[in-house]
Amino acid sequence: MAETGNTTVPPWWESEIQREFGGLGGFLAELSRQWWTAYAAHLDALIELGCDDPTQAWADVAEQMPHLRAVLDSYTDESALAEAERRHCDVLRWTTRRESRHAA
Numbered sequence: 001m002a003e004t005g006n007t008t009v010p011p012w013w014e015s016e017i018q019r020e021f022g023g024l025g026g027f028l029a030e031l032s033r034q035w036w037t038a039y040a041a042h043l044d045a046l047i048e049l050g051c052d053d054p055t056q057a058w059a060d061v062a063e064q065m066p067h068l069r070a071v072l073d074s075y076t077d078e079s080a081l082a083e084a085e086r087r088h089c090d091v092l093r094w095t096t097r098r099e100s101r102h103a104a
Contacts, residue, residue, distance in 0.1 A: 007067075007074040025080025028072070032081055035061070035068055036088035043092075 009017060009024065021027040043057040062069045075081050 007070040024075075025078065028075055028078055028081040029084040031068060031072055032084040032088065035065065035072055036092075038065060040092065 009027070014024075017024060017027045021030060039057060039061045042061050043052075043054060046052060046057050072081065
């Protein structure tokens with residue numbers, strides 16, 4: 001995708017995505033996991049350095065991983081991605097607020 005500039009999955013990838021991830025939803029959930037892992041690690045590093053600005057962390061990771069962010073942004077209406085993003089945001093809120101996490 002990085003070579004073509006496309007931000008959506010090309011049709012010729014569909015069978016491989018189905019085989020590896022169980023479909024587009026699984027693929028997007030994995031991309032989301034990669035994004036949020038990078039974001040959380042970078043935010044943690046900024047916090048350690050005394051700068052706890054989530055906006056700066058987001059901008060930095062978006063600059064480092066522009067293709068990943070562009071693909072995720074292209075699929076914002078996909079329900080599987082929305083659920084994965086919601087879970088990651090919940091974890092981030094619990095972590096940054098130092099709240100105890102309740103079992104789901």
